[in-house]
Amino acid sequence: MQANISQFWDEHAVDNRAFPLAFDLSRPALDFAHIAEGFGVASARIETFDDIGPALDRALAHDGPFLLDVLLEGDVHPELIGVKCGQ
Numbered sequence: 001m002q003a004n005i006s007q008f009w010d011e012h013a014v015d016n017r018a019f020p021l022a023f024d025l026s027r028p029a030l031d032f033a034h035i036a037e038g039f040g041v042a043s044a045r046i047e048t049f050d051d052i053g054p055a056l057d058r059a060l061a062h063d064g065p066f067l068l069d070v071l072l073e074g075d076v077h078p079e080l081i082g083v084k085c086g087q
Contacts, residue, residue: 033069043067 002019009015033043042062044055046069059066
């Protein structure tokens with residue numbers, strides 16, 4: 001979310017400012033895998049490097065939609081991401 005809003009601000013010549021609190025998806029912690037299961041969608045939560053292989057195996061073996069909830073570091077550096085808003 002931070003990368004998207006930073007890119008939007010850059011493309012529309014908006015001076016940098018603090019990110020809106022609504023764009024912080026780390027508090028409260030959200031478990032998208034658990035949420036998906038509540039909607040009947042199979043899922044796996046990937047918290048470590050070792051979780052990737054088994055989760056991908058489960059997803060590829062599953063007949064139907066499958067959500068991979070990949071946890072990433074909390075500090076985002078939008079200036080390092082070369083994505084344009086709306087791309």
